[in-house]
Amino acid sequence: MCNCKELPSSVVNISMSYAFRGIELQGVKLFPEYFNGLDSERFEPELSYEFEHYRCKDCGQYWYIFLDSDENPSPWFCVKYRDRGYEPSKGEIDAEKQFLTILAHNGFGSGNCRASKCSNLKLKGKELCHLHLSLP
Ligand SMILES: [Zn+2]
Ligand SMILES: [Zn+2]
Secondary structure (H helix, E strand, C coil), X not given: CCCHHHCCCEEEEHHHCHHHCCCCCHHHHHCXXXXXXXXXXXXXXXXXXXXXXXXXXXXXXXXXXXXXXXXXXXXXXXXXXXXXXXXXXXXXXXXXXXXXXXHHCCCEEEEECCCCCCXXXXXXXXXXXXXXXCCC
């Protein structure tokens, strides 16, 4: 059985995000449904690096799926969409990545990002902003 229905509009399996591994992130504890990944195993087409758009065979949910680089790839970062013809644009996908990055850190700290010429606030507990330290 899949868990598509219980999931929000975008999810990331943060245990695959090596840049964030082993670091306690407040938002991951507070909002776990966003960070435990997608549990379906049956997709149409089958998961492969040729495709980005899938449909869950169990429930029919459409997903944009970014796969990890394993030999048997599994979903790493996923965005729901409602039907064929409504595939999310690159801008929409980037917006979801930024949202999840900010959520994982439970927002911003005070002070600016250390990257040169960046005037964004830094993520809580980090020295960089959501553009310079982004999931997945
Ligand atoms: Zn499903
Ligand atoms: Zn920045």
